[in-house]
Amino acid sequence: MIAGINTDLIVLGIWGLIFALFIIKLFQSIRLVPTKSAYIVERLGKYHSTLDAGFHALVPFVDKVSYIHDLKEETIDVPPQECFSSDEVNVEVDGVIYISVVDPVKASYGVTDYRYAAIQLAQTTTRSVIGTLDLDRTFEERDVISAKVVEVLDQAGAMWGIRVHRYEIKNITPPETVKNAMEMQVNAERERRALLAKSEGDKQSKINRSEGIKAEMINLSEGEMQKRINEAEGKGEEILTIAKATAESIELMATVIAAPGGKNVVRMQLGAQYLKQLDGLSNGASRVVLPGNMMDFDHWMDSIGLEESKS
Known part of the structure; x- marks a missing residue:
């Protein structure tokens, strides 16, 4: 009796295990494939299909998901x-x-x-x-x-x-040795560029300085030239003005002499100038030289006036 009960329990346990295994396989046959994924299904050890994203149901005990691939980069x-x-x-x-x-x-x-x-x-x-x-x-x-x-x-x-x-x-x-050599090479190249930049700067500085001196000398020479031109033009204007005034004076003198009584006026002016010159000589010397005959002065004036009138 006890042996029969034990046998029934064993059989019941076996059927229970089979049922549990079937339920597990049934749930395993249901697959939800995520987006950007792919499941490789084999049926009885041979490639059967590729499951894309979504819901899929497999055949229990026959189908098997052998590979799962992520399709993202x-x-x-x-x-x-x-x-x-x-x-x-x-x-x-x-x-x-x-x-x-x-x-x-x-x-x-x-x-x-x-x-x-x-x-x-x-x-x-x-x-x-x-x-x-x-x-x-x-x-x-x-x-x-x-x-x-x-x-x-x-x-x-x-x-x-x-x-x-x-x-x-x-x-x-x-390697470390090569790295050190490369660093030394880079430093040498950097120093070379610095020296080159410095020399270029000195060169440009000297060029700028010489150009400045050149421009200064040109400006000074042009200023001196313009000064001399202005002075020459000023002297020329002065000479022209003096000449014009002298010509006008001579023309006016000739007009006065040609006018009635002009000779007497000229004689009086010359006499006044002569006496003024004598007065100057008397101020600067202890002796004054006079003509031996003062009457000769009138004859000299007449001759001067005559010559002036003739001219």
């Missing part, structure tokens, strides 16, 4: 690696890859691990590209290295179901 760090440039300098390079899954089926079955494969291919391509460049160009042509890595990864990505958007080099680290 993702970032993969490329670990640092040692590379040799064309001038035999060992540098350490690391970077980052931006990729996304475009074909979930190929990403599941075309390669075992597309992330690891992309990292390895990026490293090998980086080593090969840097091997063709010298050390200085590796710092200047990062875009060339990145473009080459993207090109190679795109070719492989077509078979892996991924798309490589870009590859960026984060760091290129040369």
Whole structure:
């Protein structure tokens, strides 16, 4: 009796486990796929379908979600690696890859691990590209290295179901000795530029100073020339004015002499001037020289007046 009860309990427990397992599988067969995701379903170990975003129901115990892919763009760090440039300098390079899954089926079955494969291919391509460049160009042509890595990864990505958007080099680290030499070179170049700038400044300063002196001398010479021109023009104007006044005086004198009584007026003026000259001689000397005959003065005046009238 007890053995029959135990057997019934065992059977009931087995059916309970089967029912619980069926319920679990039933719930597992219901899949809610998020946006920008893809589920790879296998039926009896063979690829069956790809589930896009939304609600999906699978066949319990038959269908299985084997791979889950995120279709959003993702970032993969490329670990640092040692590379040799064309001038035999060992540098350490690391970077980052931006990729996304475009074909979930190929990403599941075309390669075992597309992330690891992309990292390895990026490293090998980086080593090969840097091997063709010298050390200085590796710092200047990062875009060339990145473009080459993207090109190679795109070719492989077509078979892996991924798309490589870009590859960026984060760091290129040369050895410490090379870094010190580069720093010394940069400092020397900076000092050379400073000396060149200083010499250019001194040169420009001397040029400006000489041009200033030249301009000053030109201004002084032009001022002196203008001064002399003005003085010459002033003297010329003075001479012309004196000549004009003398001519007018002579013309007026001739008019006066030609007028009635003009001779007497001239005689009186000449006599007054003569006496004035005699008065000057008497002030500056102890003796005054007079004509022997003062009457001769009148005859001399008559002759002068006659000559003046004739002229």
